[in-house]
Amino acid sequence: MRNLKTIINISTMKKYITGLSLFLLFVTVITLTSFQQDDRNKNQNKNNQDKKEKNNQGKKEKISTKSESDDKMDQKSKKDKNNNSPMDNEKGKGHYKKINSKDYDYNWTIENFKDRNKNKNNEKVLICHKFNSNNESQVTIRVSSNAIKAHMNHGDIMGECPPFDNKGYSNNYLKNRTDYYNTIEVGRDQMYYSQSILDYALERLTGSRQQLVVMQNNNMPVAEIEKKQETIVVLEKNVSLLETLINVAANILVDKLQ
Amino acid sequence: MKNLKWLASLATIVILTGSSCTGKNNNQTEEIEIKTMDSTSKSINEMVEKLDEQTKNVESSLEKLDAEFKNNN
Numbered sequence: 372m373r374n375l376k377t378i379i380n381i382s383t384m385k386k387y388i389t390g391l392s393l394f395l396l397f398v399t400v401i402t403l404t405s406f407q408q409d410d411r412n413k414n415q416n417k418n419n420q421d422k423k424e425k426n427n428q429g430k431k432e433k434i435s436t437k438s439e440s441d442d443k444m445d446q447k448s449k450k451d452k453n454n455n456s457p458m459d460n461e462k463g464k465g466h467y468k469k470i471n472s473k474d475y476d477y478n479w480t481i482e483n484f485k486d487r488n489k490n491k492n493n494e495k496v497l498i499c500h501k502f503n504s505n506n507e508s509q510v511t512i513r514v515s516s517n518a519i520k521a522h523m524n525h526g527d528i529m530g531e532c533p534p535f536d537n538k539g540y541s542n543n544y545l546k547n548r549t550d551y552y553n554t555i556e557v558g559r560d561q562m563y564y565s566q567s568i569l570d571y572a573l574e575r576l577t578g579s580r581q582q583l584v585v586m587q588n589n590n591m592p593v594a595e596i597e598k599k600q601e602t603i604v605v606l607e608k609n610v611s612l613l614e615t616l617i618n619v620a621a622n623i624l625v626d627k628l629q
Numbered sequence: 630m631k632n633l634k635w636l637a638s639l640a641t642i643v644i645l646t647g648s649s650c651t652g653k654n655n656n657q658t659e660e661i662e663i664k665t666m667d668s669t670s671k672s673i674n675e676m677v678e679k680l681d682e683q684t685k686n687v688e689s690s691l692e693k694l695d696a697e698f699k700n701n702n
Contacts (some may be wrong), residue, residue: 385632389636390634392636393636393639396639396640422670472664484691484695487688488674540659541656541659542651542665543659544659544662544663547663547666547667550664550666550670551666551669551670554670554673554674555673557673557677558673558674558676558677560663561677561680561681561684562680564684565680565681565683566644567686567687568687568691569687571691571692572691574688575691575694579694579698582698598697599697599698601695602694602697603694604689605690605693606687606691606693606694607683609683609690610687610690611682612686613680613683613684613686613687616676616680616683617677617680618674619676620677620680623669623673623676624673627669
C-alpha cells in the first residue's frame with residue numbers, strides 16, 4: 372500500500388515538475404521575444420527622434436541661411452529697383468534659397484561658361500558612408516569631390532568600407548541601400564549644377580537689362596531693341612521654370628544623406 | 630526519461646518558432662525599407678531628368694543672350 376502511495380506521489384511530482392518547467396520555458400521565450408521587440412521599438416524611436424532633431428537643426432540652418440540670403444536679396448533688389456520685371460518678383464520670393472552657393476565650386480563667367488562641359492565637375496570618389504542612428508552600418512558609395520566635406524562632417528570615411536558586420540542586414544538590402552545613396556548623389560550633383568547655372572543666368576539677366584536701358588537711351592533702332600528684349604524674356608521664362616524645379620529637387624534631396 | 634525527451638522536443642519547437650518569427654519581422658522591415666528607397670529613387674531620377682532638360686534650356690537661352698549682346702559685353 373505504501374509503495375503504491377509512493378509511486379502515485381512520484382508520478383504526480385513528475386507531472387508537476389513537467390508542467391512547471393513547461394510554464395517556465397514559455398515565460399522565458401515570451402520574455403525574450405518581448406525584450407527583442409522592445410529593443411527594436413527603442414531603436415526605432417531613437418531613429419525617429421534623431422531624424423526629428425536633425426530635421427529641426429536643418430530647419431534652423433535653413434532659416435539662418437534664409438535670413439542671410441534675404442539680406443543679400445534685399446540689397447540686390449535695391450540695386451535693381453529701376454529694372455522692374457517678373458524675375459525680380461520671383462527673386463523676392465526666394466524659392467531656391469535652400470541651397471547654399473558655398474556647397475558647389477562653380478563660378479561661371481562669360482569665358483568659362485562657353486567651355487562649361489569641360490569645367491563641369493565629373494570627378495567622383497569612393498567613400499564609406501555610414502547610416503543608422505549611431506552610424507552602426509556602412510556602405511561604399513560614389514560621390515562628387517564637391518560633396519566629400521559634407522560626408523566627412525557626417526562621420527564618413529574616404530575610400531571603400533573595410534569588412535564590417537552590418538548588424539544583420541541582408542546583402543540584397545545593402546545593395547539596394549548603396550544604389551539608393553548613389554542615386555541621391557547623382558541628384559544632388561545635378562541640383563547643384565543647375566543652381567549654379569541659375570545663379571549665373573540671374574546675374575546675366577540683370578546685366579543685360581541694364582545694357583538694354585543704356586541702348587534705349589542711346590537711341591538704338593527699336594527693332595534691334597525688341598529682338599534683344601525677346602531673348603531676355605525667353606531666358607526669364609526658362610529661369611523661372613528652372614527655379615521651380617530646383618525648389619522641388621531641394622525638397623526631395625535636402626537632408627536625405629544626413 | 631520519456632517526459633524529458635518530450636520536453637526537449639517541445640522546447641526546440643518553441644525556440645525555433647520564436648526565432649523564425651523575429652527573422653520574419655526583420656525581413657519585413659527590410660522589404661518595406663527597400664520599397665520606400667525604390668520609390669524615392671524613381672522620383673529622384675525623374676526629377677534629375679527634368680532638371681537636366683530645363684538646365685539645358687537655360688543654357689541655350691544664355692547662349693542666345695550672349696550672341697545678342699555680344700558687341701556690348
